[in-house]
Amino acid sequence: MSGTLRIIIMIALGFGILGVLIYGIMRILSFVAQGYSKVSDLVDDIRKGDAEAQATPRSLSNVDRIVIPQILRRFPEYDNELMVRRAVMDGDSYLKSLLSGVSSFTEKDGVRSFLEMMEETAEKAKNTVNWTDPRVHSAAVSKFEDNGDLCYVTYQVSYQYSVEGYTYQRKLAVKYIAAESPDYEKKIQVYKCPNCGAPVSQIGQKVCRYCGIALKTAAPLSWFIFDITDMS
Ligand SMILES: [Zn+2]
Numbered sequence: 001m002s003g004t005l006r007i008i009i010m011i012a013l014g015f016g017i018l019g020v021l022i023y024g025i026m027r028i029l030s031f032v033a034q035g036y037s038k039v040s041d042l043v044d045d046i047r048k049g050d051a052e053a054q055a056t057p058r059s060l061s062n063v064d065r066i067v068i069p070q071i072l073r074r075f076p077e078y079d080n081e082l083m084v085r086r087a088v089m090d091g092d093s094y095l096k097s098l099l100s101g102v103s104s105f106t107e108k109d110g111v112r113s114f115l116e117m118m119e120e121t122a123e124k125a126k127n128t129v130n131w132t133d134p135r136v137h138s139a140a141v142s143k144f145e146d147n148g149d150l151c152y153v154t155y156q157v158s159y160q161y162s163v164e165g166y167t168y169q170r171k172l173a174v175k176y177i178a179a180e181s182p183d184y185e186k187k188i189q190v191y192k193c194p195n196c197g198a199p200v201s202q203i204g205q206k207v208c209r210y211c212g213i214a215l216k217t218a219a220p221l222s223w224f225i226f227d228i229t230d231m232s
Helices: 001-056 064-074 080-100 114-130
Strands: 132-146 149-161 166-180 221-231
Touching: 001 064, 001 149, 064 080, 064 132, 064 149, 080 149, 080 166, 080 221, 114 221, 132 166
Parallel strands: none
Antiparallel strands: 132 149, 149 166, 166 221
16 A cells, blocks of 8 residues: 555656646746737837837927027128028928939039039939938028138038838938139139239128228129038
């Protein structure tokens, strides 16, 4: 009888050990499953965050109050609202040029070096652009640079495009130069003060630095695109 009892005890022990093992394995499996569902929740959250971020246009620099007075001191007739509208249109033309493979900018828009760069960039983009539906949101002035002879104003332009149903928000920097013609490099330095003959090199210079006589610029200054870059 003691032999039978021993066998029964051993079987019971065996089942006990097996039960503990199975329970342990089940616990581990459920722990892993929970962990996995937490990870997948996290991935969902990240996707949701991305989708929200992608629906919101990139924020633009907010320095109008600082930059516009700087520009107006040098160019009293400067019209920022007009330039904001222009920056939006130029941003739009830039993106459409990349899509079509043909630059839509002319000598009215930009300096010679920009026009040449744009033709190359558009030609190259024709085979590599993988996005569609570009849309420009808005523009804001971000910088004024006065290097004496040359003055630049830069606008940030926010835009979006789509890749395989996803929307991406980005920014361009459109930099304008004050010049009399697209060939600003050649025309600068050529003017002389009609009174004393001193060179008048500074664009927008109102008074001769040497004799102090009031100067008239030979041609009205306009703002030409100097460069457009993707800030992303
Ligand atoms: Zn002079």
